[in-house]
Amino acid sequence: MSVELVTTEANREDRDALAASPLAVRGLTVSYGEKPAVFSLDATFEQGAMTAIIGPNGAGKSTMLKAALGIVKPVSGQVTAWGEDLEEMRARIAYVPQRATVDWDFPARVLDVVMMGQYRKLGLLGRVKTKHMQTALHCLERVGMDGFADRQIGQLSGGQQQRVFLARALAQDAELYLLDEPFAGVDAATETAIISVLKDLRGLEKTVVAVHHDLSTVAEYFDRVFIISTSKVAEGAVADAFTQSNLQKAYGGRLATAQMGALG
Amino acid sequence: MIWDALTLQLGYNATLVTIGAALLGMAAGATGTFLFLGKRALVSDAISHATLPGVALAFVVMVALGGDGRALPGLLVGSALSAAVGLLCVSALTNRTRLSEDAAIGAVLSVFFGFGIVLLTVIQSMNSGRQAGLESFLLGSTAGMLWQDAMVIASGGAIVLLLVAAFRRPMTMVAFDRVFAASLAMNVPRVELAMMGLALAITVVGLKVVGLILIVALLIIPAVAARFWTDRVGHVVISAGLIGAVSGYAGAAVSATAPALPTGPIIVLVAFALFILSLLTAPNRGVFAVVLRHRRFRARVHVRQGLLALAQGQPIYEGLTLRLMRRRGLIRADGVATELGRTQAGKALRDERRWQLLRSDPAYEEAAASYDGLTPLDDVLTPDQLGALDRELQPKGVF
Structure with missing residues (x-):
């Protein structure tokens, strides 16, 4: 039996899809040790949409994002941004890591952290000018943290830390925003503030991709889902891909009936 | 005599050495801050111990070539090379094997240092080795230091200081959030290597004055002490x-x-004295300030609980609560509330009831988050909001 090779027609179609997508991965495999955390992943995130990456714990959600950004080195696979090599497009991509990954007792003020988002503009030795400060202050305002600029970061609550991280990403003034669990362990006020910022970004034709763990809010917050369980389970509009059978495939027995209620 | 030394009146060479040591200390403190903040402080200990074989080998090579084995520039080059090998060993062991960094540091530090001591012993049995005085590199010495030596130390310190200033932004970002730094396509391992390289330069430059065993103290203690004073x-x-x-x-x-x-050792003891001073007396983070703040907080908790108990006619058992309330004139020696005590108890109870109401009302969700049992509601709400809240309380006849 012979395997049919990919036709040039299909090739061309995929190239068009890649060019239109702010972030796409093909055949991405990442491994810690010799057990792949994500295996042979194809993903095409849609321009101007809000996409949730969902899947059970340890399904490779964060790893996928980190590998797409080149923070973790994949074993195989290629990443393109707007059809180009990722490195060429870095300036147009902002990333919000999980807030638990840093030491919040670090000697910095809120403003200092947000200023880090402008590192690419400032470079090694560039002078910090009033306009850079104003950008940073404005970003804090957008996440509802005006008045916190001079606060020591160690004094912030979990939700405030998350908003500061979001403000730092806004200061990057990017086209594509990648967020790793932005709603994990935050208070209700922060969740509202973050989602309204993200929706504003979508209104500005920006693309948002977020690792998300709360199935009950997927339909309310996002346009599209990417369901992952080491390999891809489904990808598409919430109405098409966020189905009980797909979730069952990804979560298996771990999916509680209560969570299924979210599907309505 | 000490006063003469501190005011730089011990002659030209001593003055030069003192200024050189100050510059070195400044550069070491600044460099060490990034090691400390990036939680890589102990790597510098491996680097410094790994200099010893280099010093010894450089001596042997220079003697073999018919030169003066004690020439400082040659010894420093040798120490830098072997320290670099030690640093690469630590980084290879950490990155390429399952060993954690602390284990890699321990292994490299002891093996290099042991090898260096063996070489020193061999050199001392050589003819030209007896007067070499290489053991002064272990603990540092200013005795017999030449003008050129002092210049090497001063200019080395100054160059490192300039490099720290130049790389402060990437080093800060990597120390705070390496994942975010990597997302900006910053080469995180290279930034860390540069940071270690600066520590290596400090070690090499400071070899003569501070010695390799204690240079780690000059890198770390100033940063740790400084952290107490500022955020x-x-x-x-x-x-x-x-x-x-x-x-x-x-x-x-x-x-x-x-x-x-x-x-x-003397430099380190001075640094240690400054550290103790910082640890105890720094505002906010110092031990005295922390203890004082905790005592004030505890007093607030006890008085508030005591007042609420008074208002509700409950007995107070805790000795500390009774003592604090007596001292504030809220209760008499026999435990009966004074006039002041009754007024304040009434206020505390009203405040607590207002809080309960506010917290059950979703409209006040944001304000409710600042409830800690201590803060008066007046500090959280505007007078208008308070008025509205009280109107809700009134009809239920709470007051």
């Missing part, structure tokens, strides 16, 4: 530089008055 990276770097400079200056000056004293 901003830039200020920590500058304060650490100042603390390092004072330590180097005072240590070298004292040691110049008594050439038999090794310089390194």
Whole structure:
């Protein structure tokens, strides 16, 4: 039996899809040790949409994002941004890591952290000018943290830390925003503030991709889902891909009936 | 004599050495801040111990080539090379095997140092080795230091200081959030290597004055001490530089008055004294400030609980609560509430009831988050909001 090779027609179609997508991965495999955390992943995130990456714990959600950004080195696979090599497009991509990954007792003020988002503009030795400060202050305002600029970061609550991280990403003034669990362990006020910022970004034709763990809010917050369980389970509009059978495939027995209620 | 040394009146060479040590201390403090903040402080210990075989081998090579084995530039080059090998060993062991960094540091540090001691012993049995005085590199010495030696130390310190200033942004970002730094396509391993490279330069430059065993103290203690005083990276770097400079200056000056004293330990003791001072007396983070703040907080908790108990006619059992309330004139010696005590108890109870109401009302969700049992509601709400809240309380006849 012979395997049919990919036709040039299909090739061309995929190239068009890649060019239109702010972030796409093909055949991405990442491994810690010799057990792949994500295996042979194809993903095409849609321009101007809000996409949730969902899947059970340890399904490779964060790893996928980190590998797409080149923070973790994949074993195989290629990443393109707007059809180009990722490195060429870095300036147009902002990333919000999980807030638990840093030491919040670090000697910095809120403003200092947000200023880090402008590192690419400032470079090694560039002078910090009033306009850079104003950008940073404005970003804090957008996440509802005006008045916190001079606060020591160690004094912030979990939700405030998350908003500061979001403000730092806004200061990057990017086209594509990648967020790793932005709603994990935050208070209700922060969740509202973050989602309204993200929706504003979508209104500005920006693309948002977020690792998300709360199935009950997927339909309310996002346009599209990417369901992952080491390999891809489904990808598409919430109405098409966020189905009980797909979730069952990804979560298996771990999916509680209560969570299924979210599907309505 | 010590006063003469501190005011730089012990002659040209001693003065030069003292200024050199101050510059070295400043550069070490500033560099060490980034190691400390990036939680890589102990790597510098591996680097410094790994200099010893290089010093010894450089001596042997220079003698074999018919030169003066004690020429400082040659010894420093040798120490830098072997320290670099040690650093690469630590990084290879950490990155390519399952060993954790602390284990890699321990292994590299002891093996290199042991090898160096063996070489030193061999050199001392050589003819030209007896007067080499290489053991002064272990603990540092300003005795017999030449003008060129002092210049090497001063200019080395100054160059490192400039490099720290140039790389402060990437080093800060990597120390705070390496994942975010990597997302900006910053080469995180290379930034860390540069950071280690600066620590290596400090170690090599400081070899003669501080000695390889204690240079780690000059890298780390100033940063740790400075952290007590400020909450901003830039200020920590500058304060650490100042603390390092004072330590180097005072240590070298004292040691110049008594050439038999090794310089390194004295510099470290001065730095340690500044550290203790910071640990105890710094505002906010210092031990005294923390204890004081905790006692005030505890008093607030006890008084508030006591007042609420008074208002509700409950007995107070806790000795501390009774003592604090007596001292504030809220209750008499026999435990009965005074006039002041009754007024304040009434206020506390009303405040607590307002809070309960506010917290059950979703409209006040944001304000409710600041409930801690202590803060009066007046500090959280505007007078208008308070009025509205009270109107809700009134009809239920709470007051």
